[in-house]
Amino acid sequence: MSGLGTIYRKELRILLASPLSYVVAAVFLALGGYFFWLFLANTALASLSGYFGNSSIVLVFIVPVLTMRLWAEEEARGTAELLLTSPVSLGQVVVGKFLAVATLFAGILLLTVGYPLVLILRSDPHLPTILTSYLGFFLLGAAFLAVGLFTSTLTHHQVIAAVTGFGLLLLFWFIDLAAGSVTGTLRQVLLALSAFTHFEPFTRGLISAADVTYFLSVIAGFLFLAERNLERRLWG
Amino acid sequence: MIHLEHVSKWYAGRAAVEDLSFSVEEGEVVGFLGPNGAGKTTTMRIITGYMPPSEGRVEVAGFDPVEDPVAAKSRIGYLPESPPLYPEMSVLTYLTFVSDLKRVPRSQRTKQVEQAMERTGLTGVRHRLIGHLSKGYRQRVGIAQALLGEPPVLILDEPTVGLDPRQIIEIRELIRELAGSHTVLLSSHILPEVQALCQRVIIINRGRLVAEDRTENLSASKAGGRLELVVQAPAPAVAQRLEQVPEVAGVRILEPETGGQVRLQVDERPGMDARPAIFFALAEAQWPILELTRPRFSLEEVFMELVTQEPAEAGEGSA
The missing domain is CATH 3.40.50.300 (P-loop containing nucleotide triphosphate hydrolases)
Known part of the structure; x- marks a missing residue:
C-alpha cells in the first residue's frame, strides 16, 4: 500500500467521522439554496451564474474550517510523531491530506446537483456553461483548500490555523477589489493574481488554459509551501 | 544496531x-x-x-x-x-x-x-x-x-x-x-x-x-569501596586493628558491641580488595568474622548519586 493512498484513506475516514464536516456541508448547502432561489426570483434566468458567484464568497469562510485541523490536530494529538517516524515522505502526507479534503469538497458539491436538475426540468439552461461552472468552482475551492492546508501547518492551534486561512483567502478577494481602483500595469498584475478574475470566465462557459493553469499553480504552490513548512518545523 | x-x-x-x-x-x-x-x-x-x-x-x-x-x-x-x-x-x-x-x-x-x-x-x-x-x-x-x-x-x-x-x-x-x-x-x-x-x-x-x-x-561499581562485617570482638579494639590494614581507608562502628559482637562498616582504598587482609588480620588476633558482605547499592542510589553530582561538577567547571 502506497504511503499516499494510506494517508488519503485515513484522512477521508476522519473527515467523514467528524461532525464539523457535516455542519460545514449543511451551512454551505443551506446558503446555496438561498442563493439559488434568490437569483431565480430576481432574474428569472435559467442560469447558475448567480449561485456560483455568491457561493464563491461562502468558500472563503467555510474552507478554513474544513482545513484547519488537517495538520494542526496531528500536532496537538501527538500523531504527527507517528506520521513523521513512519516510512512516508512529507510530500505524501501533504498531498494525501489535500486529496482527501478535496474529495470531501467534491462530495459536498455533488449534493448541489438538484439545482441544475430543477433548471433542466423546468426550463432549457445552457448545459456546457453549467459544467464549466462546476469545474471552475471546484478548481477555486481546491485552490482555497491548498491555502487552508498550508495555514494548518503553521501552528498546532486549529483556531489560529483557521483565522490565518480567512486572512489569506480574504486577501485573494480584496486583490480583486483593489484592481478596480488602480490602472496600468499594477491593475494587470492584481487582476492576474485574483482568484475571482480567473474563476469568473468559467461561469460564462469559458475554459482557458491560463485560468486552469492559475488554479493548478496556486494548488501546487501552497502544497509545496506546506511541505517546506513541515520540513522547516522539524529542523527548528 | x-x-x-x-x-x-x-x-x-x-x-x-x-x-x-x-x-x-x-x-x-x-x-x-x-x-x-x-x-x-x-x-x-x-x-x-x-x-x-x-x-x-x-x-x-x-x-x-x-x-x-x-x-x-x-x-x-x-x-x-x-x-x-x-x-x-x-x-x-x-x-x-x-x-x-x-x-x-x-x-x-x-x-x-x-x-x-x-x-x-x-x-x-x-x-x-x-x-x-x-x-x-x-x-x-x-x-x-x-x-x-x-x-x-x-x-x-x-x-x-x-x-x-x-x-x-x-x-x-x-x-x-x-x-x-x-x-x-x-x-x-x-x-x-x-x-x-x-x-x-x-x-x-x-x-x-x-x-x-x-x-x-x-x-x-559504586559499592566497590565498601564492606560490612560482624566480628566477635571488643568494638574499639577491632576498629583500631582494622585501621592498620593497608587496604582499608576508614572504619565506622555501625552497631556497638552487643553480646560480644560488633557490626562495622569498612571503606576500602580505591581499586583495592581488602577482604583477604581483613580475614588474616582478624584471624591472627583470634577474632572470628561472623559475617562479611559487600552491600550492593540499588540502581536508585547510583542514579541519585550520578545525577546529583552533576550540578556540582558543572559549577566547578565554570569557576
Whole structure:
C-alpha cells in the first residue's frame, strides 16, 4: 500500500467521522439554496451564474474550517510523531491530506446537483456553461483548500490555523477589489493574481488554459509551501 | 544496531542534548535513564528520525535517519511519550492504518495486527473506539502500534507509564519476550523497572551522558569501596586493628558491641580488595568474622548519586 493512498484513506475516514464536516456541508448547502432561489426570483434566468458567484464568497469562510485541523490536530494529538517516524515522505502526507479534503469538497458539491436538475426540468439552461461552472468552482475551492492546508501547518492551534486561512483567502478577494481602483500595469498584475478574475470566465462557459493553469499553480504552490513548512518545523 | 556519535540538539540556543555518544548492540535491551527534562525524549526523537540532530551522526540498523529516512524508519518501532492515537478510530482500524503506513504487505497485515493485539491484550476491545478506552488500554494500543511491521529496533519512551501494577507486569513480560528478537531502547524513570528488564543502562542528565554500564556493574561499581562485617570482638579494639590494614581507608562502628559482637562498616582504598587482609588480620588476633558482605547499592542510589553530582561538577567547571 502506497504511503499516499494510506494517508488519503485515513484522512477521508476522519473527515467523514467528524461532525464539523457535516455542519460545514449543511451551512454551505443551506446558503446555496438561498442563493439559488434568490437569483431565480430576481432574474428569472435559467442560469447558475448567480449561485456560483455568491457561493464563491461562502468558500472563503467555510474552507478554513474544513482545513484547519488537517495538520494542526496531528500536532496537538501527538500523531504527527507517528506520521513523521513512519516510512512516508512529507510530500505524501501533504498531498494525501489535500486529496482527501478535496474529495470531501467534491462530495459536498455533488449534493448541489438538484439545482441544475430543477433548471433542466423546468426550463432549457445552457448545459456546457453549467459544467464549466462546476469545474471552475471546484478548481477555486481546491485552490482555497491548498491555502487552508498550508495555514494548518503553521501552528498546532486549529483556531489560529483557521483565522490565518480567512486572512489569506480574504486577501485573494480584496486583490480583486483593489484592481478596480488602480490602472496600468499594477491593475494587470492584481487582476492576474485574483482568484475571482480567473474563476469568473468559467461561469460564462469559458475554459482557458491560463485560468486552469492559475488554479493548478496556486494548488501546487501552497502544497509545496506546506511541505517546506513541515520540513522547516522539524529542523527548528 | 543503534549508534550515536557526538549528537547535539539545540533549541533556541539551549542544548537539549549535548555531545551524546553511545551504542546499542543487536539483541540488547538497554535502559535509558534520566530525570525529567534530561533529554531522553529528544534523543529518542532524533534516533527515530522525527527530528534531525543539530550536530553529530545517528545510525539505526545501518541507516542514517536523516540521509535515508525511509530505510531507517521502516526498521524502527516507536512508542512516543504520549501514544499517537486517533480517538475516532477503532483499535482494529487504527492498527490496520498503521500497518499500511509501515508498508506491511497486504498478505501479512491481518496476521500482524492480530498478533500485535494478542501480545498486548487488546483482542477483547478490537472494535471499541480508541477515544472510549482507558489510559492503560490506550498505552497498550501505542505499544501494539510499535510492533507492527516487525521492526528489528524498538524505541519505547516510558512504556509502562499510566498502567496499573498488573498491566505493568504484563508489559514487562512482553518486553522480555521481545528482547530475544529485537533491539530495545526504553526510557524510564522507574528504576526497578530498568533493573528488571535491561542488561545495560545509559544514564543522562542535562543532555549529557553521565554513566553507561551493564546493570549489575553499575550497582557494583559504586559499592566497590565498601564492606560490612560482624566480628566477635571488643568494638574499639577491632576498629583500631582494622585501621592498620593497608587496604582499608576508614572504619565506622555501625552497631556497638552487643553480646560480644560488633557490626562495622569498612571503606576500602580505591581499586583495592581488602577482604583477604581483613580475614588474616582478624584471624591472627583470634577474632572470628561472623559475617562479611559487600552491600550492593540499588540502581536508585547510583542514579541519585550520578545525577546529583552533576550540578556540582558543572559549577566547578565554570569557576
